[in-house]
Amino acid sequence: MSKQKETKTNAMREIEAAGVPFESHLFPCEKALSGVEVAKLLQQDPDQTFKTLVTVAKSGEHYVFMVPVAEELDLKKAAAAVGEKAVSMLKSKELLPLTGYVHGGCSPVGMKKLFTTTIDETAQLFDTIMFSGGRIGCQVELAPSDLEKVIPLHYADITVS
Structure with missing residues (x-):
């Protein structure tokens, strides 16, 4: 059991602190994989x-968006969803200092600061969804309604049609 505690991430600790049930999926990984590769590896x-x-x-405000791994974020829809004129992707080198997470291991939970988070509306079609658990080689799975108990979240159509 102590080994399990060693592997916990900030995201997992925050989810547990919110009293939300979740499942973690750990897998050996040397480098960041694409989301599609991760889903395939975990048979999801x-x-x-x-x-x-x-x-x-x-x-100058920062926003977090969650989209299915095989989809692309529509920047115009994303901007409209958060009431901005335009948004652009954060430069990779700025991710760690801003969020505390590396590319390929960025979770919407447990960032250094809480940002407005929008998830694609398709998440509501599933009993559970998976997303990064806060490091490369770690995914967490929970109900979208439970994720709402951990971080403020809203749903919108934000993927490229």
């Missing part, structure tokens, strides 16, 4: 597996 539906994307708006 790519539509049910979400990637966490961090953006910056023209206003």
